[in-house]
Amino acid sequence: MNTTNHAQDGAADEVADIVLDQFERLLAQHLSPQVLAACDGAVDDAAWPADLWRALNDSGLPLALVPEAADGIGLEARTAALLIRRCGQAALPLPLPETIAGAALWAAAGGGAPEDALTLVPAGSPVRITRRADGFVLDGRAAQVPWGGSVAALLVDAIDAAGVRHLVRITAPGTVRDPRHNLAGEPRDALDLTGCTAAIDEVRTAPDWAAEVGVGSVEAAGAWVRAQQLVGAMETCLASALDHARERQQFGRPLAKFQAIQHMLAEAAGHVAAATASADLAAACWGDARFVLATAMAKARCGEAAGHVAEICHQIHGAMGFTQEHPLHRATRRLWSWRDEFGSDARWQERIGRAVCAGGGTALWPMLVRLRAGAG
Amino acid sequence: MQSFRFSAEPLPAEAEAARAAVRVFLDAELAAGHFVPHRTSWTTFDAGFSRRAGAAGFIGLTMPAAYGGHERSGLVRFVVTEEMLAAGAPCGAHWISDRQSGPQILRHGSEAAKRAILPRICRGECAFGIGMSEPNSGSDLAAVRTRAARDGDDWLINGSKIWTTNAHQVDYLLALVRTGEPGPDRHGGLTQFIIDMAAPGVTVRPILDLSGHHEFNEVFFTDYRVPDAMMVGAEGEGWGLVTEELAFERSGPDRFLSDYRLLVELVDRIGPEPDRFQAVETGRMVAQLTALLGMSASVARLLDKGVVPGVEAALVKDVGNSFERAVPEIARRLVPVEPSLTAQGEPFREALGGVTLRAPSFTLRGGTREVLRGVIARGLGLR
Ligand SMILES: Cc1cc2nc3c(=O)[nH]c(=O)nc-3n(C[C@H](O)[C@H](O)[C@H](O)COP(=O)(O)OP(=O)(O)OC[C@H]3O[C@@H](n4cnc5c(N)ncnc54)[C@H](O)[C@@H]3O)c2cc1C
Numbered sequence: 001m002n003t004t005n006h007a008q009d010g011a012a013d014e015v016a017d018i019v020l021d022q023f024e025r026l027l028a029q030h031l032s033p034q035v036l037a038a039c040d041g042a043v044d045d046a047a048w049p050a051d052l053w054r055a056l057n058d059s060g061l062p063l064a065l066v067p068e069a070a071d072g073i074g075l076e077a078r079t080a081a082l083l084i085r086r087c088g089q090a091a092l093p094l095p096l097p098e099t100i101a102g103a104a105l106w107a108a109a110g111g112g113a114p115e116d117a118l119t120l121v122p123a124g125s126p127v128r129i130t131r132r133a134d135g136f137v138l139d140g141r142a143a144q145v146p147w148g149g150s151v152a153a154l155l156v157d158a159i160d161a162a163g164v165r166h167l168v169r170i171t172a173p174g175t176v177r178d179p180r181h182n183l184a185g186e187p188r189d190a191l192d193l194t195g196c197t198a199a200i201d202e203v204r205t206a207p208d209w210a211a212e213v214g215v216g217s218v219e220a221a222g223a224w225v226r227a228q229q230l231v232g233a234m235e236t237c238l239a240s241a242l243d244h245a246r247e248r249q250q251f252g253r254p255l256a257k258f259q260a261i262q263h264m265l266a267e268a269a270g271h272v273a274a275a276t277a278s279a280d281l282a283a284a285c286w287g288d289a290r291f292v293l294a295t296a297m298a299k300a301r302c303g304e305a306a307g308h309v310a311e312i313c314h315q316i317h318g319a320m321g322f323t324q325e326h327p328l329h330r331a332t333r334r335l336w337s338w339r340d341e342f343g344s345d346a347r348w349q350e351r352i353g354r355a356v357c358a359g360g361g362t363a364l365w366p367m368l369v370r371l372r373a374g375a376g
Numbered sequence: 377m378q379s380f381r382f383s384a385e386p387l388p389a390e391a392e393a394a395r396a397a398v399r400v401f402l403d404a405e406l407a408a409g410h411f412v413p414h415r416t417s418w419t420t421f422d423a424g425f426s427r428r429a430g431a432a433g434f435i436g437l438t439m440p441a442a443y444g445g446h447e448r449s450g451l452v453r454f455v456v457t458e459e460m461l462a463a464g465a466p467c468g469a470h471w472i473s474d475r476q477s478g479p480q481i482l483r484h485g486s487e488a489a490k491r492a493i494l495p496r497i498c499r500g501e502c503a504f505g506i507g508m509s510e511p512n513s514g515s516d517l518a519a520v521r522t523r524a525a526r527d528g529d530d531w532l533i534n535g536s537k538i539w540t541t542n543a544h545q546v547d548y549l550l551a552l553v554r555t556g557e558p559g560p561d562r563h564g565g566l567t568q569f570i571i572d573m574a575a576p577g578v579t580v581r582p583i584l585d586l587s588g589h590h591e592f593n594e595v596f597f598t599d600y601r602v603p604d605a606m607m608v609g610a611e612g613e614g615w616g617l618v619t620e621e622l623a624f625e626r627s628g629p630d631r632f633l634s635d636y637r638l639l640v641e642l643v644d645r646i647g648p649e650p651d652r653f654q655a656v657e658t659g660r661m662v663a664q665l666t667a668l669l670g671m672s673a674s675v676a677r678l679l680d681k682g683v684v685p686g687v688e689a690a691l692v693k694d695v696g697n698s699f700e701r702a703v704p705e706i707a708r709r710l711v712p713v714e715p716s717l718t719a720q721g722e723p724f725r726e727a728l729g730g731v732t733l734r735a736p737s738f739t740l741r742g743g744t745r746e747v748l749r750g751v752i753a754r755g756l757g758l759r
Pocket of ligand 1: 259505508509513515516538539540541542592737740741744745746747
């Protein structure tokens with residue numbers, strides 16, 4: 001639940017602190033309650049806080065996880081993950097997390113650093129890709145694309161006629177069929193990709209660490225991002241519930257003095273601690289062979305925790321927490337949305353379960369140990 | 377925001393290397409038919425196993441060489457314990473000595489006690505029990521009434537302890553007794569003593585558990601004489617010592633791997649082609665376990681650095697116990713069988729039977745769920 005990572009050594013630590021401080025300043029300057037309220041479910045331009053995005057983009061933060069050699073900041077993945085958690089804590093109404101992961105994935109596939117916002121297209125109905133003389137053409141529809149109608153580029157997993165999966169960047173997104181929103185009022189647009197074209201170098205093979213049978217690299221990167229954001233939003237919920245329990249008095253004493261309340265908060269803290277441990281592992285596995293499995297564990301564990309934490313924290317806030325006026329819903333509506341995006345916890349649990357059963361009981365322990373040894 | 381001291385640092389290479397060695401030892405034990413994984417647990421008392429583990433160098437790993445130890449890091453010990461648990465090894469004859477009593481004596485015991493006891497612990501030849509609970513002092517540990525009174529250079533102990541695991545088979549107990557007045561915070565006047573079970577004045581009465589199994593006991597002291605040299609820490613410092621000991625007792629992987637072999641048998645029983653329900657629930661358990669493995673490694677790292685992580689240890693135990701408590705309840709829904717302790721040839725049914733009968737103790741022993749949640753709440757600043 002810490003926003004500073006004690007594990008980091010000196011130099012990396014300093015860079016991390018500088019970047020996180022810079023982000024704090026930008027948030028303090030631009031992310032007012034008015035901006036948050038205006039973006040919540042808005043269908044017009046208000047949904048895109050342009051000043052904030054410009055400031056973020058100028059700061060280079062979207063390239064946090066792109067290596068320096070590819071013109072990025074080259075942060076360690078665990079620091080980039082802290083940045084994304086901070087976005088989750090603050091309910092940032094912009095696809096900075098998607099851009100951070102997407103840009104790094106694209107760079108790992110040999111692509112250049114993007115100059116503007118990028119989003120990740122969740123796996124839905126398959127998107128097909130066909131070779132033409134001068135490039136590629138796409139066919140298919142994408143649903144629930146985060147800020148799909150506002151970003152400069154999309155990353156999508158697309159399949160060719162031979163059944164091979166490609167990582168495709170679309171810089172001229174198709175028409176928005178339907179501007180939609182998740183429960184938190186964040187844009188989740190339906191896009192028609194049929195007829196979109198991609199130049200030869202916009203179609204790449206995903207890095208081998210990021211794709212596995214049945215899971216595309218964009219879907220996995222999206223799940224990785226959402227796991228980190230879920231941790232951030234859970235931290236916000238728990239902090240709010242702890243403050244409320246200490247301040248609100250009933251029966252002549254603070255709620256915090258009631259054992260039932262203490263136990264509920266201890267249980268929530270356990271979920272947050274376990275979710276954080278799994279998200280830490282996934283962060284440490286960015287870019288190595290354990291990425292998809294560690295991400296599966298994190299999305300499964302964080303998604304499960306999200307429901308418990310939201311329930312407990314609402315209970316502790318009483319009726320006040322059920323109002324639009326109280327900011328708790330900014331975190332909890334995101335928990336209820338994000339846990340189902342880029343594969344619900346049940347979907348990822350199913351993938352884990354199938355892999356474990358296919359391997360048999362004896363193989364389970366060595367697999368768990370190898371997975372954790374990848375943290376670092 | 378609330379901050380806990382967990383992190384995702386990898387275990388050092390030295391620790392991962394020890395894993396290979398302990399696996400070789402455990403494979404040989406299994407091949408020799410020395411234990412049947414799904415029928416044992418880490419509390420299963422098997423003096424032969426512990427002696428062989430000691431001879432192979434897997435006990436007293438962190439102890440100084442002067443006392444027969446191996447001077448390895450706490451993280452090497454962590455890896456070895458983790459492997460023992462995953463294998464379902466019967467560790468009851470050395471677990472408590474190795475996990476808490478030995479380290480406690482090393483830190484706070486007299487030189488005479490260290491010389492007499494630690495080398496035997498390292499050889500796997502000296503078993504300890506925990507003498508904390510009493511009939512009227514369970515969760516409320518500060519209420520202990522067993523009393524030690526000065527008698528020349530010795531102390532005379534009178535009273536009784538209860539629920540003492542393996543008291544009928546251990547060589548010593550590390551007991552918490554009253555030597556003075558409790559004081560305003562009730563934590564004063566308590567002292568820890570090493571109790572030699574072979575000395576006169578101590579008797580053990582078996583208590584059968586709900587399955588008819590004899591593992592815990594009641595222990596009575598009548599003018600039991602213990603020399604000053606067997607006092608651990610200073611007179612009246614017992615509460616602080618016990619708190620420290622509990623951080624070791626509560627944070628380890630034994631708090632969520634008690635029924636790991638049931639999970640293994642479940643996966644094998646389901647087979648390579650699970651239905652969706654089986655896949656989802658199995659995956660859910662494995663994701664929970666992955667998080668716990670990360671948390672417990674973090675706590676081991678803190679302990680190794682000399683930090684006493686009270687709250688983090690309590691979080692591992694509480695989240696861990698909830699996990700291991702749930703495994704049999706989930707397993708029985710995934711594979712419809714009737715659990716039985718005598719289903720020879722059907723290891724899943726047997727494992728399910730054994731764990732179902734043991735599971736209520738998981739959230740009691742070592743501090744109940746409710747007590748742990750109180751510890752966590754204090755760490756969250758609520759009390
Ligand atoms: C298998 C097993 C092995 C054990 N081995 C040992 C051993 O080797 N040595 C040893 O010393 N002890 C041992 N114990 C004892 C164990 O530590 C105690 O059972 C435990 O501390 C609880 O005490 P109790 O059983 O007296 O329950 P009680 O303290 O009477 O508690 C009963 C119930 O009330 C709840 N409760 C109590 N106080 C509070 C409170 N303030 N707020 C909310 N709820 C509360 C408890 O959580 C529990 O649910 C063992 C127990 C078991 C089951």
